[in-house]
Amino acid sequence: MPESHPSFPETAERGRRLQPLHCEDLSTFAKSLRRELSDHLSAQGAPSDTAPSHLQLLNMLARAAGHRNLQALQAAPVTAVAEVDPWAATALPEPAANEDAAAPRESLSPNAAKALTQFDAWGRLARWPHKFSVQRLAMWALWTRFEPNRRYTEREVNELLKAWTTWGDHVTPRRELVEMKLISRLPDCSAYWKNPQRPSDEVQGLLRALRGQQKRPQRAG
Template sequence: MTKTALPLHADDLTGFVRALSRQLGETSPSHLKLMNMVARAAGFQNVQHMRSATAALRRIEARTDQAAPDMRSVERALRLFDAQGRLEQWHSKRAVQTISLWVLWSALPAGEVLQEPELNALLIAEHCFDDPAILRRTMISCGLLTRQRDGTDYQRVEREPPPEAKSAIRVIASRRRARLM
């Protein structure tokens, strides 16, 4: 007969060990010994090893989850948008262009297949320099849009925006809402 693994999670090791000690009664080892026993049972050398491994994991998770955006690039990209959230000019630097494209990407409907005229209409509504072709092509080369070989059936690629793009999208989204009200 095979055994099914049962996961065990305790939010606080001290509370868990105290409850275990009460259950064991007078035969219970000291608090520290019991904590070390539980830590070894969990695969650590001792409770100190368990603490340091947990602290390291939290630091690593904090670094990867909270990647700080390059606010200088965000500021450069935001200068390209007007008060209504429309892209006014095309920047010469690729990094700033990419942030701007992410902002335009956020205005496209998710999961919908668009024909070129529909996509052009959406892009024209979101920029002022009347060149949807450059925006379309660059979005495809950046992997933000896909299209069929014959140039039809455009679709937004669903991905997680980088931190800089998220910051810019938040600011421009509020400008767009004001425009659309």
């Protein structure tokens, strides 16, 4: 059976809960969904055989997940949900054993300290900063959410940015990430990818502080 994992809390800005869905077996999930659809149609007085076929449902689910079809989904690399760590994409120096936990925040530059306040407790960018220099620092945090050595469709980029921002505008940060060359894309926007970069000391301080204040989603079980 499909297994869901609680993610981020309800937000007033978006009015809905971000709820990732982990499915152990897509075929079993599609069969169960088809039975539910057939029962629903019968209850409404419609012929139950008007429900999509098993293969049609598989392709629908693949498209809903951002893939062209079932074959494209099957060809995509598999990432275990329980192992995903959004901070793993950027290796940052570990603090010394005797370093005060509050030191990263205290040593932030004024712009980095301001950028830190733009994020909520779950690491999402809650507003578009007014100051240009703060905007650019905030983009580095979004850059860490992309996986290295992976091609994204524009839809996948949009969904990722929607998940890590809360004010309803994913286009602005996407454009800024490209302009900063933190991510690149093909001319027809059919593919995006993360560019390897070396964050400055100022950026690394911000990322460490943001990581330190971020709450981790609770997993079921």
